[in-house]
Amino acid sequence: MERIYLDHAATSPIHPDVVRVFTELLPELYGNPSSIHDTGRKSRKVLDDARAVFAGSIGAQESEIILTSGGTEADNMAIFGTAANHKKGHIITSAIEHHAVLNACKRLDQQGWDVTFLPVDENGLVRAEDVREALRDDTVLVTIMLGNNEVGTIQPIADIGRLLQDHPAVFHTDAVQAYGVLPIDVNKLGVDLLSVSAHKLNGPKGIGFLYQRKGVKLSPLLFGGEQEKKRRAGTENVPAAAAFAKAVSIAQETMEAKAEEFRRYKDIFREAFRGQGIPFKENGADQLPHVLNISIPGIGIEPFLVNLDLAGISASSGSACTAGSVEPSHVLIAMYGESADEGRNSVRFSFGLGLTEETVTEAAQKAAQIAARLTN
């Protein structure tokens, strides 16, 4: 049975052209870019070219890009790297952040920092006004995600950026789920730090970057060699950087067409569920084009996912990053409350590379039939 993968927000298949960059470059490029000999210099050149692609994709300068091992490291570096410049202080974040942000903030909370976890409304949106109200003189960091990984809401980052303009707090956004799907310009958003991961946009796993606005201070998370201008120690992962850059270029070129395609897939799902007479509700405000999170009254999420899986459909109940847990999602709890049904009857379908209208239609119909069977 050909499996239909609808969990692209958890991780995405690598693009064939990205694999090609890897396989072509890896055997060639074995100079350590910090070495002074020619093979080292060639590696340096490839790395610089990749960095230019990353910078260009978000309207940044090349020197503002720090390569990391992924989104979690970028988020942790943004948060701990900012906190390390202060003895203690206040941090503003939201209740629906990815665990890489949430747990880093909780860690600081345990160490005596004061952390405000802003609530969200029923659509999963943080209000810029709430950020303004929470802001204090000793607020050193505001970290709010751009696109939510579970329900696909897009947060009002540019509004928050504007109101932080006259405040010294550093502004970080986790753009892991939005990058490659939405056009991003760090200046329009008004952010100081922005995290990105390659494996969500058909790039290789184990690489990401942190954008660090020039002049914004950040202490390193990893100590060692002087790579990445002393901001991130460890031999640079040149082949992965080049492969990641390829994935970014493809994503930039195909962004609009894909958004349209994914919106059609959402419609296919909506129609299939309506066709079976299933009274579903969409969680979130239908914003990120590739994420469809629906609540189906009367369904148990575990049997639903198991049955989908048996039918060859890979979907999830939310974030994969809570390491195999089927606990109600913290995002849905923040939206609807601890005891709400949505926390136990919601499924996330997320779209990406390799899908066609045919396969999505097949998946949508099977999913709707299973839902009908389970809710009867």
Place this chain on the structure above:
Amino acid sequence: MFYLDNSATTKVRPEVLRTFTEASENFFANPASLHRLGNEAEDLLEEARQLTGRLLGMEHIIFTSGGTEANNLAITGTARELKGRGKHIISSPTEHPSVLNTLAELEKEGFDVTLLPVGADGKVSPEDLRKQLRKDTILVTIMHVNNETGTVQPIAELARILQESRAYFHVDAVQSAGRMPLDFGMKPDLLTVSAHKLHGVKGSGVLAFNRAELRPILHGGGQEGGYRSGTVSVPHAASFAKALRLMIPNPEWGEWNRELRGFFKGYRDVRILSPEDGAPYILCGAVRGIKGEVLISALQEHGVIISTSSACSSKKQQTSHVLEAIGVEDSFIKGVFRISFGGMTSGEDIQAFKKAFHESYRLIKGETAR
């Protein structure tokens, strides 16, 4: 090209690359996902973990982004977790920067770091370790093989002394795993290995342990037993295990090492800095009165790639901390070069080196062998 800089980084092995790309294409799912594709990825990840553990002779494996992260995790992780128990850490002055700079950071946090002295052979003495051990020593971190000189530290003897202590023993085995037996007899508690020194894929390392109390550096989804958050890269893990399995010591390394030592005897101003009993695949030497960079460039004209000292410090203008610690004379210290063999080095590379060195030396020094 004749590549003799394998201690800086290595060329990936085709089989390892194949494992990486196949895993990327066929096991791309998130191993934390609950569906079948996630389970398949998780199975492959656990297979890679078991194989890696077996090959290293260690019980637990944490996959990391490389040697630097593994060393950082072992050291800051242990220190920050145990700071209530003690604040004393013992190491040596010839460790890799990812160890020394991490220790410097911990000193700022109030930890007390003792660096054991090293002899002219670069070795620490077990007796010194015994003397410096305190009740509040929580961690001892000593590398197995030095990346610049090839010095092999007496890990088993150090481990034996530490048996009577509660301190954790971490060994940076980045320069030895796969190239030297790790059968120390007495096992360290924690061990760092990096893939790209083993013809593996870059961006991949492990922190292996038998016993550990670690506070994570990366917080998030709680992957890797909570020790290291972040989506685990299954292709990196699978190709790590493959690279480690395929990396076996080559008996020819020792022969080439002896051959080159003999060869350098023909040059008056060349001194070998690596100890006789060092790792056979690293040979560090120095030419009196010239800059290492000049020699490196001249060799490169002949297609021969070697390096000055370690890649991680070669861009700095200052001289190597390792060579300062072992006490190299001033007239030699700027002329340092390092030759390092790997799993793909052949006799042809050695012959090409000798020829290129002879011509480069004559060009630079304006003289020939005596």
